[in-house]
Each structure stands twice: as structure tokens, then as C-alpha cells.
Amino acid sequence: MENRKKAPFEPEEYPQGSPPLLHERCGKANWIPMCRHTCTFETQDFDKIMLNLVENPNLNSKWLFRADVLHDDCIQPPASADISDTKDHPHTQEFKGFSRQRTIVRRLIPRNTLRDAPLDQTCSFYHSSHGKEDMDSVEGAGPMRSLVVYIPHTSSAAEMPFYHPKVQGISQLYEWDPATKTGTISIHFLLFNAEATTEEVDQVKLGRIAYHLLQTIHKHGHSTAAGYVKRVNHDVIVPRERFQDKYSELKNKYARSLVQSWLETTDPTKHVFEDLGIAAFLIELWQDMYRGVDFPGFVDIGCGNGLLVHILRLEGYDGWGFDARERKSWSQYNSTFSGSPSGKSLQKLLLLPSIIPVEATSGDTKTIDPEDIHDGLFPRGTFIISNHADELTPWTPILAAISQCPFIMIPCCSHNLTGERWRAPPPRDKSKSKSMFASLVDWVTQIAGDCGWEVETEMLRIPSTRNTGLVGRRNIRDIQEIDMRVVLQKYGGVQGYYSNVAKLVKSSPRGH
Incomplete structure (x- = not known):
């Protein structure tokens, strides 16, 4: 040329x-x-x-x-x-x-x-x-x-x-x-x-x-x-037309009231329009996944302000969410839901996956009321949402495999399996960016693959630079064939996990 x-x-x-x-x-x-x-x-x-x-x-x-x-x-x-x-x-x-x-x-x-x-x-x-x-x-x-x-x-x-x-x-x-x-x-x-x-x-x-x-x-x-090649392909899983029509519908129904009633100190427009976009994508995804069958319910792990849970429930989808810290917004978003441990759609819980060896907890579990701990086991088929869940992001495909649940994870901040901040190794594909975020996305995709998941990637049309959606709809391996303890060790182990996530209870919520 x-x-x-x-x-x-x-x-x-x-x-x-x-x-x-x-x-x-x-x-x-x-x-x-x-x-x-x-x-x-x-x-x-x-x-x-x-x-x-x-x-x-x-x-x-x-x-x-x-x-x-x-x-x-x-x-x-x-x-x-x-x-x-x-x-x-x-x-x-x-x-x-x-x-x-x-x-x-x-x-x-x-x-x-x-x-x-x-x-x-x-x-x-x-x-x-x-x-x-x-x-x-x-x-x-x-x-x-x-x-x-x-x-x-x-x-x-x-x-x-x-x-x-x-x-x-x-x-x-x-x-x-x-x-x-x-x-x-x-x-x-x-x-x-x-x-x-x-x-x-x-x-x-x-x-x-x-x-x-x-x-x-x-x-x-x-x-x-000059030979420009588009780096990002949208609408791989859900057609653009369906997503945009649903997003426009949700925006017209809810955006104004959600922004006006915002209780958090964070920017309402960013969070409202971002979660409306994620909700639109999930609703259209679920239309394809559960056509002709009953929706099995969802759980949002690390649900933050609870807005996404609230929107999905307003649209008629049964589910709940939990987080290590309660938010101001929960007072207006919480509702009755019989499928959660507390009977509420939003609950304060600390995730301590049942697969973590007892010795990795260092005996610290006694400092938290057992009723405030979730073991990471969900009814089979429950759709797991992990939206900027940070410490829980790398755990998402592991929990999904153990309970045989489909999932979506939208990574944001980089944490390892112990809950510590860290930088994942550079992506395997040398042509990709070596940024911390790109490294995190590749790393959690590897974890999902080792758990048997066929990972689909969708660059979500949301107002966020952290818009990579990793979807696991199909697991191509029998869970009995996967030694999860080997998987945990391969990706750095879990020693100190409990003490790290327990600190979340005492810290201030993040602004995303």
C-alpha cells in the first residue's frame, strides 16, 4: 500500500x-x-x-x-x-x-x-x-x-x-x-x-x-x-437493534426518576445509564437463553448500590444481590424476595466460598456472625451477575462451575483469589494491550476456561471504559472432572482470603 x-x-x-x-x-x-x-x-x-x-x-x-x-x-x-x-x-x-x-x-x-x-x-x-x-x-x-x-x-x-x-x-x-x-x-x-x-x-x-x-x-x-482495522467488535452476543430498543425503552421508563431520587454521593447519570445498559443486555440475553422455559432467577454478587438488581426486578425478573457493605440506596431499592437467605432482594453478606480450605481462613471466621457469611453455593441454573465486583471477579467462573450456573462478569479493578490488589500477567495474545485491565480480563478468562466454560466476550454499549462483558452460557466439561483445588493453586492460591475480604466490612464503599 x-x-x-x-x-x-x-x-x-x-x-x-x-x-x-x-x-x-x-x-x-x-x-x-x-x-x-x-x-x-x-x-x-x-x-x-x-x-x-x-x-x-x-x-x-x-x-x-x-x-x-x-x-x-x-x-x-x-x-x-x-x-x-x-x-x-x-x-x-x-x-x-x-x-x-x-x-x-x-x-x-x-x-x-x-x-x-x-x-x-x-x-x-x-x-x-x-x-x-x-x-x-x-x-x-x-x-x-x-x-x-x-x-x-x-x-x-x-x-x-x-x-x-x-x-x-x-x-x-x-x-x-x-x-x-x-x-x-x-x-x-x-x-x-x-x-x-x-x-x-x-x-x-x-x-x-x-x-x-x-x-x-x-x-x-x-x-x-491507511489500513485502519477496527479493534473492538460490539453486538457479538445480542444484536445491536434489540439491545438499543430495549435500552431506549428502559431509559424512557426509569432514567428520570432514578436520577432524581439518587441517594449516593457518586455521579447519578453515570451509574443510572450504565446499569440501564447492562440490564438491557441481560434482558435480551435471557430472552435467547430461556425462550419457552421459566427464568431460573439471578444473583448479583458484590451488588454495590443495588440499582441493577432493582431494575431487573422492576422488569419482572426474580433475583437478589448481596454485598459486604450496605449502601444508602438499599433503603429505596430493597424489596421482599423469598429466594434469598434474609427474604430481601438486597442483603449484607460476606462471601466465604465453601471450597476454600479451612486452613486458608486462619481461624478468622469466628469474628463474623455465621448468618452474615455466604458459602458461594447457589441453586443450579441461577444466573450469576458479577458487575465490577472486584474481589469477587476471579471467583465468578469458579462459583458458577461448582453450582452449575451461567454467568456474566464485567471486570473492573484487579484482585487475585486472595482478595488482594495485584497485577495479572500480560495477555497471552501479544498483539493485545498489556495494560492492567487487559491483563485482568485475559487472566479471569483463563480461569473460566480451566473451569470448563466456553467464554463469550461482548463489548457492552455502556458509558464506562470497563465495558468488557465475559459471558459463560455453556460449560463443556463435567464438573466432576475438574479438581477445583488444583485450579485455585494454579492461580495463586487463596491463603489469607478471609482476612482480606473481612476488611471490606470496615472500609468505605468504592465509587463504581
Whole structure:
């Protein structure tokens, strides 16, 4: 691959009144050129990134979740939904000097469905055609041109949702000269009222939008040409559409009241939206796991403020959580639950796994009331949640294997099996980051593998840098074949565990 230095982003605005560069075959639509920029990425790179931007409009707007593809004339049958679900058939135009190659109808899904409605939009892809009629009628047609046009399915600017510019169409034009290996990308708008005066159009706002659209193409185009490879893949276990729809539903139902009633000293928005996201993922995961059968219940070990337990129970899922320290929030989140030792959904308990050898407790168990200790044994099939459980994170796959329970662990701070802070060995995959967090994730994944678990990894869509979800749904080994004491010794042993976790009772809760 030829290395070309990426130029800084310094777009050039077209002067007001500049003649249009795009001409439709029929009608007198006035496509207004807004801004342009030189580029050094080639045609195939432009086509690739524009398809990605069509499929992922959230890259251009923070107000959008995604796009659902309703129709794609390159796919038979149409993807996701039938074209009859749209208000109209695809809205397409034919341009002089271009032939249409592909048409996609997408539905833009906003993050806040209480404020904005979804919007259907036709996205058409064109390549330059070099017929004599076209070449004669389009002055200065470059040797290679590509065009991507967005047409919203609305008849007026008043119908346009907040997240979409109040224009009738958006065009992204790419021109490339193979001889000099240089090109130009430009943005063009079609106004609803072609006769509108400058005063009637918010030129500043439209200019800002055009600048942003051009900047996104410029950035992604050069990254693609440089061989950028996406490092993180989301939506491996639960499809994005299902997760986002459930998350939006939960957010609309609970977010405002949960934030307003927050009792902890920590940031309410971070915790509320993070736990709503985890709850949405779990609910959709459980829909797949327990389709047609009764939900077996859940337990959240190291449940912290208890919010996740509270949300899941509000959604009708039976379960409970425990932590070494009670939180202020428990006073409003706690409820009756017959499946827990205390009959409450949130309980103060210290985990002392039954598998820990007596000698490893150093006789310290006498200092804690036996009723305040949990042995780590759960009814078979109970779904174990370990969300930023810190000291309990490496224990999660071990407890799950012993009780034959599926689990999810979302690691955060690094602790070994004794409960001490420590740094795990670097990841086995040398291409991965050697950070403390990456090392922890790899280490607990190894423990899970030695316990027989087939570990699935999901990068959760939550507002946290610690968003790696490790899911164990299938155990491929008979628990009788696994010597858990050997596993404990392999990963550093458990000597001093009890005295370390007993200190949690006297310490202040962490802020995560």
C-alpha cells in the first residue's frame, strides 16, 4: 500500500451563489455546493466508508442510535423489513453524468424516541458515466466521480426531526484524478424552497452541518486508506437493534426518576445509564437463553448500590444481590424476595466460598456472625451477575462451575483469589494491550476456561471504559472432572482470603 501523508482538515467553502455542480436529468432542482476538501484516498475507499456511514449514521450524529435497513436493492429479499413498511417507495433521482448503482432505504432510529420520531431516508449510490450526452451536458466532468445522495421521506422542513438538517437532500460528491492521484470531496444541499432568500435559510447552521459531514468523510477515508482495522467488535452476543430498543425503552421508563431520587454521593447519570445498559443486555440475553422455559432467577454478587438488581426486578425478573457493605440506596431499592437467605432482594453478606480450605481462613471466621457469611453455593441454573465486583471477579467462573450456573462478569479493578490488589500477567495474545485491565480480563478468562466454560466476550454499549462483558452460557466439561483445588493453586492460591475480604466490612464503599 502506498503511504500518503494525511493533510490537515482545512475545508474550502463555496462562495454564496456558486453554480451547482450536480444536475438532475429531470426538473430544475438546485443543489447548492457548500464546502469541499482535497483527498488522497481512492474510489474504493470512498465507496467503502460511505456504505459504512449509511449503515451507521451514529458516526455522524450523537442523537442517533443506528439505522435499520428497510430495503437494499443489492439484497434479495430486502433486509430487516419489507419495503411496504416505509411511508413511500425509495425516493430516487437521476443525475447527468452518473448512473445509479445501488439504492438503500434506511430508518434512522433516534436515541430519544420521546423527543424525536424515526425518519425513513433513501440513500442512493452513483458512479460517473461517460456517455456522450452526459459528457457534453456536464462541464468539467472529472475522469472518475462517485456520488452518494440522502433523500429524507418528508415533504417539508417543518416535518423534519431535530437530528436531521432541514434540507430536502444531502449529496456527497467524490472526484478522483488517477493521473495525479488526487481527489476532492464536497457536500451539497437541496433546499425545500428553491426560491428561499439568504435571510430565510440558516446559512451558519447548514454550513456547520456540511463542515461536520465533510470532516467525517475526510477522517474515515484517510483511515481506511491507511489500513485502519477496527479493534473492538460490539453486538457479538445480542444484536445491536434489540439491545438499543430495549435500552431506549428502559431509559424512557426509569432514567428520570432514578436520577432524581439518587441517594449516593457518586455521579447519578453515570451509574443510572450504565446499569440501564447492562440490564438491557441481560434482558435480551435471557430472552435467547430461556425462550419457552421459566427464568431460573439471578444473583448479583458484590451488588454495590443495588440499582441493577432493582431494575431487573422492576422488569419482572426474580433475583437478589448481596454485598459486604450496605449502601444508602438499599433503603429505596430493597424489596421482599423469598429466594434469598434474609427474604430481601438486597442483603449484607460476606462471601466465604465453601471450597476454600479451612486452613486458608486462619481461624478468622469466628469474628463474623455465621448468618452474615455466604458459602458461594447457589441453586443450579441461577444466573450469576458479577458487575465490577472486584474481589469477587476471579471467583465468578469458579462459583458458577461448582453450582452449575451461567454467568456474566464485567471486570473492573484487579484482585487475585486472595482478595488482594495485584497485577495479572500480560495477555497471552501479544498483539493485545498489556495494560492492567487487559491483563485482568485475559487472566479471569483463563480461569473460566480451566473451569470448563466456553467464554463469550461482548463489548457492552455502556458509558464506562470497563465495558468488557465475559459471558459463560455453556460449560463443556463435567464438573466432576475438574479438581477445583488444583485450579485455585494454579492461580495463586487463596491463603489469607478471609482476612482480606473481612476488611471490606470496615472500609468505605468504592465509587463504581
